[in-house]
Amino acid sequence: MRTLGVVGGGVIGLAVAWRAAVDGWSVTLLDPAVATGASWVAGGMLAPLSEGWPGEERVLEFGAAALARWPGFAARLEAATGAGVFVADETMTVALDAADAADLRTVADWVGAGGHELRILDRAGVRALEPSLARTVRAALLAPTEPAIDNRLLVTALRRAAEAAGVVVRAEDVASLAELPYDQIVLAAGAASARLWPELPVRPVKGEILRLRQRSGAPPAPRRVVRARVHGRPVYLVPRPDGIVVGATQYEAGFDTAVTVAGVRDLIADAEAVFPGIGEYELLEASAGSRPGSPDNLPLIGRLSERIIVAAGHGRNGMLTVPLTVDAVAGLLADTPLPEAEVADPQRFSITVGGTR
């Protein structure tokens, strides 16, 4: 049996390891602290259409192709583990002023022209679907095909599925890929991937996020993912069975994952502008992670050498793009590259490929 080492135990590494084991590889996953990084901190939005913007065709197409694979991927995970990971079925982006409303129409027209379903709602339409949102919400963009998942359920289930399929998880740091003894290696170390392959243009992008629990008597959380821009800052609310996840700040701050007072203040203020009932909720957790940013907001999935494949740089879309990444890496391992993943080829950054390191 051919051996595969997966470096990195976030959502990408776990999912790739699971799939490779199912495909017949003898898989070892190496990470000193599996599922504790950005994948644990995340919110779980799957919103490539709502986040579409004219000029970003490749990001939209890649995200939409990933979204289309989610139902099948989630069904396989549920069959393997019993875990259902979806927490919402739809995404609603709300407008608080005329400029936001105009932007929503731009997104609806541009993304809709590609055949994707999006609907503009007026004030009454918003109220009918999400009565607990602020009266100042004047319009919204509804994406009926954009669900959300619970990222913590997901990574927990992926680890279970991977181990059940035979993946050996080793709590080890990797200092050099060259020293690993496997036939093939997948580098999926998120924001830290460039430490092991310095040419990779992957950098940490800090994000802070809050987890809130609904207290008795507090207004119920929105049933959909709610996105908005408040004072020029993006904010999103992702439902959970017992509350809401509110995200996320975005800074270039190296590998700093300290939660700042200003970050928490802004997230609460911006979320409250959209959902006034939030003040009644319990603040359960504030955390921060390092998203693996890339220069063009597309991941890097492809061969770095005869032995090494990279799957990193997923930025704000790690959860969304898991199913497509898994299929792309499986394709590379089987020498049948996936056409939909060609845009993620790291060679677009002219990275030196070759050798056996």
Ligand code: GLY
């Ligand atoms: N997935 C949204 C974020 O990274 O903030």
